Amino acid sequence: MAVNVSELLACPQCKGAIRRQSDQAYVCTECSRLSPVVDGFVDMIREPGKPDPAAPTTAQKMMESKLYVSLYEAVGRPFFARLFAGFGNAIPSYAEEFRIYSDWLKLDESRGGAWLDLSCGGGYFTDKMAGAVPEATVVGLDISEEMLRSARKETVGRTNVSLVRGDVRGLPFADETFDGVNNPGSLHLYADPAAAYREVFRLLKPGGVYTASTFAINERTSSRLGVKATGIRRTDLSALPGELEKTGFVNYRLVKFGSIFAFAVTKP
Numbered sequence: 001m002a003v004n005v006s007e008l009l010a011c012p013q014c015k016g017a018i019r020r021q022s023d024q025a026y027v028c029t030e031c032s033r034l035s036p037v038v039d040g041f042v043d044m045i046r047e048p049g050k051p052d053p054a055a056p057t058t059a060q061k062m063m064e065s066k067l068y069v070s071l072y073e074a075v076g077r078p079f080f081a082r083l084f085a086g087f088g089n090a091i092p093s094y095a096e097e098f099r100i101y102s103d104w105l106k107l108d109e110s111r112g113g114a115w116l117d118l119s120c121g122g123g124y125f126t127d128k129m130a131g132a133v134p135e136a137t138v139v140g141l142d143i144s145e146e147m148l149r150s151a152r153k154e155t156v157g158r159t160n161v162s163l164v165r166g167d168v169r170g171l172p173f174a175d176e177t178f179d180g181v182n183n184p185g186s187l188h189l190y191a192d193p194a195a196a197y198r199e200v201f202r203l204l205k206p207g208g209v210y211t212a213s214t215f216a217i218n219e220r221t222s223s224r225l226g227v228k229a230t231g232i233r234r235t236d237l238s239a240l241p242g243e244l245e246k247t248g249f250v251n252y253r254l255v256k257f258g259s260i261f262a263f264a265v266t267k268p
């Protein structure tokens with residue numbers, strides 16, 4: 001049975017419980033911080049009357065532009081996947097990619113609980129997750145309002161989806177909220193992926209699975225200058241299992257498509 005998103009949320013300021021105040025806002029029961037409801041998503045970043053934080057990098061500015069978001073799923077994502085995988089390497093289709101996450105997360109119709117599509121972008125995987133676990137609640141979270149507007153259209157009619165605007169640097173959920181967290185195609189945009197692993201670990205219930213995909217450093221890539229100019233940070237694949245283990249995760253699994261890779265780990 002899908003739950004109301006207010007039961008999953010926690011105040012990004014004081015970690016207090018959140019309740020729905022009206023159709024237009026949610027409120028923290030401890031510090032009274034208001035979170036507006038905008039275009040079908042709860043905005044846990046914007047505070048009424050305060051300026052919104054600016055996108056920190058060129059890549060993130062794209063993720064917030066109307067034009068790029070309108071082309072994202074049909075053109076932008078497949079193009080960058082080919083580019084970063086290394087042209088000539090086969091990359092999985094959207095459906096094949098979803099099957100990888102779905103198998104690792106063990107999504108099926110019998111599963112209830114709550115599932116997070118972290119940095120959900122235009123909502124393709126949020127929609128597929130919601131279809132795979134119709135008895136559960138699926139939350140799509142992103143920092144980009146434009147992506148969330150696109151995700152709302154993608155998931156229209158899915159009564160078990162809630163969309164939340166939030167920041168991976170401090171996710172607005174209580175500890176041990178989610179049965180699984182899916183995080184495709186996004187780690188390369190985060191300033192501190194290791195901090196994201198720690199946030200995901202905090203949010204997972206014991207036994208919960210974390211799946212993600214991103215690009216690996218290869219011999220031709222990843223100058224510091226490139227990271228500074230674009231904001232895209234590739235992962236050192238040789239160091240990844242150790243980092244995840246240091247966070248507390250176990251049972252590391254990996255699949256590679258050229259320089260693109262997907263992995264899964266479990267919270268014991």
Ligand SMILES: C[S@@+](CC[C@H](N)C(=O)[O-])C[C@H]1O[C@@H](n2cnc3c(N)ncnc32)[C@H](O)[C@@H]1O
Binds near residue numbers: 064119143169184
């Ligand atoms: C390349 S898109 C991937 C979207 C989707 N998961 C997919 O696989 O198609 C990366 C997403 O990460 C989001 N993102 C970047 N920085 C973030 C942050 N600090 N917190 C939450 N999401 C963030 C962007 O807004 C963007 O929607």
